[in-house]
Amino acid sequence: MKFLVTVGLALALLTLESVVVKQAGLVLGRIDVTVVLVAFLALRATLLEGAFSAFAVGYLLDLMSGQPTGLFTFLAVFTFLVGRLVSTFVDVRGAMSFALFAMGADVGHGLLAAFFTWLTVKNGSTSSLLSGLPLQVVLTGAAALALFPLLRRFEAGQDRQVGLLR
């Protein structure tokens, strides 16, 4: 996927998620749509394009969190790199395997987020973050299943056929 498409998609998904969370009244359960995007980038994008896209996606998440600290930007790039490494060992082709891949990425992302929060928050509780993680991972897996066809379509739309407009 190209950089701008990824950014546009991330913006749209985050906005939609923010509204859905408000309507559903979810307190701790969130859908990590950005992790789904980063996981897809890890599987399909080149190193530089993926790193830049993951950086932008993380920045957007940081911005929409209301307290931009850089944590989610770092985590997005880190998740992309680890995902890229893992993708050399596993074969991810179908929607179900992609959902599992995204769920694994979300577990890592969630644990790291809780760890860094614990590092910087002196009095606040981080246990609530971990208690909400299983639901978050399941919701993210479901989102990955739903988004996989869309992401593939975006990707296919950018693959120019040989000989086109020759």
Added chain:
Amino acid sequence: MLSLLKRYRRPLIVGILLLYPLMAFLLSGRRVRDPNPLDRAVIALSSPVQQALTAAIEGSVAAVRGYLDLRGVRQENDALRLENLQLRAAVQSLGEARTENERLRKLLGYAETAEGPEIPARVVGVNPVAKLLSVRISSGEKDGVFRGMSVVTPDGIVGQVIRATGGYADVALVTDPQSRVAVRVQRSRARGTAAGTGAGPLKLENMLRTEDVENGDLIITAGTDGIYPPGMVVGTVTNLEKKEHGMFQGADIVPAVDTSKLEEVLVVGSPYSAMAPGSTGEGASK
């Protein structure tokens, strides 16, 4: 040197993309930076979409609910009419009490606390990160909303403005794990701190074991944290734990406002709040 840079260009760029935000995070800790022009542009781009989506979804939900509720509307109308009569009577007697209060204050030489503006706003979205409990509201700097101002509903306190841009602001909720509010038991005036836990009730902390507090007591803001005006409802005490040893007693506070179902809020500029852009209002949340 140049050839080395050229050779390792890609890993270098990726390394910078990885380490720059990490360094920014570790060096700044939990300090929130002021929004830069890029932040403002992205917020200005995404917030109207958020607002439109919210309006569309809320409109659809309201239409369905409206149809379902129509059947009970007559009975509800009668009940509301009765309640209205009672409330009018109550307002009248409160007016009397207020007049008397003002007169007595004057007699005692008290200065009237300067009330700040009350800026209405709609909640347009919820922060998509579970780590921080915050919502985005439809009023910002151009409406007079600035960082550090407190956000309330008629039922009680909601949170604190942590970032304001042109037409939007982000509000950290009192239920956020990093939120701390100086509170008081309304009945006994005992002081303590209400701490967010991330979900469910708040925790009552720093309440001395000898202080008079009971289950069911109403907890109000003390006004000493420099963020929330005094006397605003925070919630009700439950699960009181009076220990035999130790300095403090603990309890849960059920928040008066269900922050997961917020729709309209008021932004209040108390005399304690930061009323200028760029000023820090981090008294209640680190």
